[in-house]
Amino acid sequence: MWQDFRRRRKLEPGGHTDPDWRGEHTRSAAFVIPVEVRGCIEGIAAARDALRPFPFVSLHPDHFMHISLVIVGFLTAAPESPDEFSEEGLASLAESAGEAVSGFGEFRIDLANLGLFPSAAFIEAHDRNGEIDILRDALLVGCGLQSKPGPPHLTLAYFKVEEETDAPEGLIEAVEPLRNRTVGSFTARHVDLTVLDLCSEYARPKVFARLPLR
Template sequence: LSTVRDELLGLQGARLHPDHFLHIMLQELGFVVDHPTRSDEIAPARLEEFALAATSPVSDVQPFPVALGGVNSFQDAVFLEIGQNEPLNQIHERLFDLAAVPHIPSYPFLAHCTIAHYDGSVSPQAARTVIESWRAALLGQFTATEIEIVTMDPGSAYPELQTYAAIPFAN
């Protein structure tokens, strides 16, 4: 991963995510505010309700391996693909149902780990050239043993993710 990041440093207009911000997002809930007025906001009580409700459908999942790589790109970001992501898809479906988000996303869920964002000035050809040799590379793997529900300060570019709840998988 450090070699990929070093190469991305040479891609003008790419902003690398720091280590503390690397994550695999399974379900976005919204920003926690005392009085939600927008569709991307939720109240603290709703976050607590979600965390409690998520325990049952997540705690019966067995730990599973997660493979990171190859490197790919959305229009606005560079990301690591997740190999064999069916367990993550199943967890996402369970959490999506619980979240009861007020709108359906216009894109399908794709488990991934974003490692950089583009600022809008990156040439698609330049991005393809940088990531091309990494398209099929396995960059790491780990065993997933829990999910975390996190909050963050939206006022910071790459804030520390604060663990609100950790839900372990079955043993």
């Protein structure tokens, strides 16, 4: 991914408030692993400091730090498409998810290597035995969902730019020294089904259901 970004050097607008992604929806839901920032604070601070000089970078606050497992869809009073759910539908989904993850225990996640998507800056998330992908697959099968994010990562910032904006050379130079650097580690203790306000930049996600890993 890094070499692809370096070759193309283009930025795109990112973020959950983007109307091209959310349309008329005002809330979305996702299964996530919340990141324990206190165990990674120095590494995250270094990555933030590298990105802070660029005015188009929108850094995420601590309460927004998570690793996405499955994007569920949008909440609406009257669902009309497969990616729309009512509150009752989401409650049923949470029950199915609880059964799907009931056999999983806690596991360690290592955060390392600052990287860039066209629309965001991120830190890679690594496990020891493929637990993240196994957990994702269990949720997808158990809940009958299709949406699956790319490689496991912690999104650190969105880019507020126009489509096909040239990436400044300084951005690549700022990220390069942190490409192979450990950020920190934490223990994944639960999966959260969260609801996000799509009309607010960084409102604290609401925990609709918490699924313990034990």
